[in-house]
Amino acid sequence: MSARAHPDFLWRNPDPRPSYDVVIVGGGGHGLATAYYLAENHGITDVAVLEKGWLAGGNMARNTTVIRSNYLWDESAAIYEHSLKLWEGLSAELDYDLMFSQRGVLNLAHSLHDVREGRRRVNANVLNGVDAEWLDADEARAFCPILEVGGHTRHPVLGATLQRRGGIAKHDHVAWGYARGADALGVDLIQGCEVTGFEITGGRVRAVLTSLGRIAAGTVALAAAGHTSVLAARAGLRLPLQSHPLQALVSELLEPVLNCVVMSNAVHVYVSQAHKGELVMGAGIDPYTSYGQRGSFHVIEEQMSAALELFPIFKRVRVVRTWAGIVDVSPDASPIIGTTPVDGLLVNAGWGTGGFKATPGSGWVYADTIASGRPHPLAEPFGLERFTTGALIDEHGAAAVAH
Amino acid sequence: MQLIECPWCGPRDEIEFRYGGQAGIAYPKDPAALSDEEWAGYVFMRDNPRGWFHERWFHVHGCRTWFSVRRHTVTHEIGRDPGSPRREEFG
Numbered sequence: 001m002s003a004r005a006h007p008d009f010l011w012r013n014p015d016p017r018p019s020y021d022v023v024i025v026g027g028g029g030h031g032l033a034t035a036y037y038l039a040e041n042h043g044i045t046d047v048a049v050l051e052k053g054w055l056a057g058g059n060m061a062r063n064t065t066v067i068r069s070n071y072l073w074d075e076s077a078a079i080y081e082h083s084l085k086l087w088e089g090l091s092a093e094l095d096y097d098l099m100f101s102q103r104g105v106l107n108l109a110h111s112l113h114d115v116r117e118g119r120r121r122v123n124a125n126v127l128n129g130v131d132a133e134w135l136d137a138d139e140a141r142a143f144c145p146i147l148e149v150g151g152h153t154r155h156p157v158l159g160a161t162l163q164r165r166g167g168i169a170k171h172d173h174v175a176w177g178y179a180r181g182a183d184a185l186g187v188d189l190i191q192g193c194e195v196t197g198f199e200i201t202g203g204r205v206r207a208v209l210t211s212l213g214r215i216a217a218g219t220v221a222l223a224a225a226g227h228t229s230v231l232a233a234r235a236g237l238r239l240p241l242q243s244h245p246l247q248a249l250v251s252e253l254l255e256p257v258l259n260c261v262v263m264s265n266a267v268h269v270y271v272s273q274a275h276k277g278e279l280v281m282g283a284g285i286d287p288y289t290s291y292g293q294r295g296s297f298h299v300i301e302e303q304m305s306a307a308l309e310l311f312p313i314f315k316r317v318r319v320v321r322t323w324a325g326i327v328d329v330s331p332d333a334s335p336i337i338g339t340t341p342v343d344g345l346l347v348n349a350g351w352g353t354g355g356f357k358a359t360p361g362s363g364w365v366y367a368d369t370i371a372s373g374r375p376h377p378l379a380e381p382f383g384l385e386r387f388t389t390g391a392l393i394d395e396h397g398a399a400a401v402a403h
Numbered sequence: 404m405q406l407i408e409c410p411w412c413g414p415r416d417e418i419e420f421r422y423g424g425q426a427g428i429a430y431p432k433d434p435a436a437l438s439d440e441e442w443a444g445y446v447f448m449r450d451n452p453r454g455w456f457h458e459r460w461f462h463v464h465g466c467r468t469w470f471s472v473r474r475h476t477v478t479h480e481i482g483r484d485p486g487s488p489r490r491e492e493f494g
């Protein structure tokens with residue numbers, strides 16, 4: 001512990017006031033980062049974050065913390081790279097050790113198609129100023145020595161993309177760092193406050209109705225991840241989102257054995273080793289819609305069989321815990337950020353399986369959008385209109401299993 | 404793991420099925436007459452309720468029948484869809 005004593009509490013626990021300039025619905029990573037940047041970048045401090053449970057107990061507590069910016073399309077590369085650049089200075093900015101570790105992210109290729117897709121993505125990344133390298137199988141093995149690339153496996157590794165600046169961070173610290181920062185700047189973080197409805201007159205939102213009463217608001221900004229559709233429906237909106245379980249698991253604690261993040265879209269698994277020592281593994285979503293925060297066991301069985309193919313060294317490792325979060329998936333696997341048909345009601349959702357890495361960037365552009373009333377340039381392509389114009393940003397290749 | 408009742412084969416393990424999303428999304432009667440907003444509605448907008456949901460499943464590794472059920476998206480309880488065919492009706 002540094003010379004500065006750690007306080008007993010990182011933020012106040014205020015009662016809600018009757019009215020705020022900005023009410024943010026959802027106290028996950030995105031809501032907290034948005035509140036922080038509203039105060040820090042725009043001087044807007046008459047802000048409340050309303051959280052139905054406890055701060056960062058949703059997907060923020062459940063994700064596997066993979067951070068990278070090697071998305072295919074220009075629009076995505078721009079917003080995720082902006083986020084990665086913020087990560088690189090975030091521990092200092094928040095004065096909180098986020099345990100951000102740029103240990104490198106490998107995306108494996110197992111077929112000729114994967115190889116072509118991977119090389120194409122490396123080229124696209126480089127053109128967008130995102131660091132990316134193509135490794136052949138031997139180079140991938142040299143980078144990650146316990147990876148089985150040999151010809152005897154069912155899914156031999158033919159090569160991999162590598163983003164060296166990618167890595168992991170400690171999710172709780174990220175939430176707590178933003179929460180402490182926002183609180184210190186005057187933002188009210190209100191836990192145990194569920195938004196149950198909206199007061200909308202003349203096409204404009206005037207207030208939110210909550211389990212703690214009515215709270216008037218100039219702007220209401222949704223940051224409710226998997227529950228966005230439920231909230232939007234209460235405002236009379238239908239969004240192109242489906243909520244699915246996404247599962248993950250951890251092993252018992254091990255000595256340091258895995259030095260990087262390894263992901264494979266084709267065999268459906270990804271794995272890293274957390275600072276504490278557990279292996280953290282995940283896969284793709286369960287196919288059906290759900291709000292049940294649990295998934296089906298066969299998804300775990302399949303990801304484990306894939307993991308053992310790639311890492312035979314893990315075959316005696318025990319699984320300690322499995323869980324699921326509810327992720328909001330959009331038709332093009334890209335987020336939806338911006339205004340809605342209801343004046344004063346903004347949405348930031350659809351980050352699906354991959355929004356942890358975007359926490360700083362998402363909060364940054366959303367705060368700017370709220371403050372200025374027009375979309376931040378990096379958020380503009382991600383507006384709801386794209387489903388009508390057809391200007392989709394299809395990131396299924398970069399975002400399906402890899403998060 | 405869910406146990407899903409195929410109207411032809413009876414209750415089977417979830418891994419035999421593929422999910423088909425919201426039921427009752429009919430192809431537009433007069434596609435050429437649709438505005439861009441209406442197309443967006445047909446192609447992209449789906450209900451996403453917390454509660455009972457009317458949805459399609461496909462018995463892909465079985466008899467390959469498409470059918471609908473009502474499923475609760477919190478409890479995962481599956482109820483019969485009265486509109487879905489019954490075994491007797493397959494003839």
Ligand SMILES: Cc1cc2nc3c(=O)[nH]c(=O)nc-3n(C[C@H](O)[C@H](O)[C@H](O)COP(=O)(O)OP(=O)(O)OC[C@H]3O[C@@H](n4cnc5c(N)ncnc54)[C@H](O)[C@@H]3O)c2cc1C
Binds near residue numbers: 063195324355
């Ligand atoms: C298993 C798993 C693994 C993942 N792995 C990765 C990964 O490796 N890398 C990555 O980049 N992303 C990953 N993600 C995705 C990432 O977690 C999410 O995209 C991101 O956390 C969503 O933003 P958030 O933190 O604000 O969401 P959340 O933490 O879910 O915050 C939303 C909050 O809104 C609150 N809320 C909902 N309804 C209401 C209401 N009516 N009133 C008040 N509050 C409400 C909820 O309680 C919740 O706290 C993963 C997700 C899961 C589930």
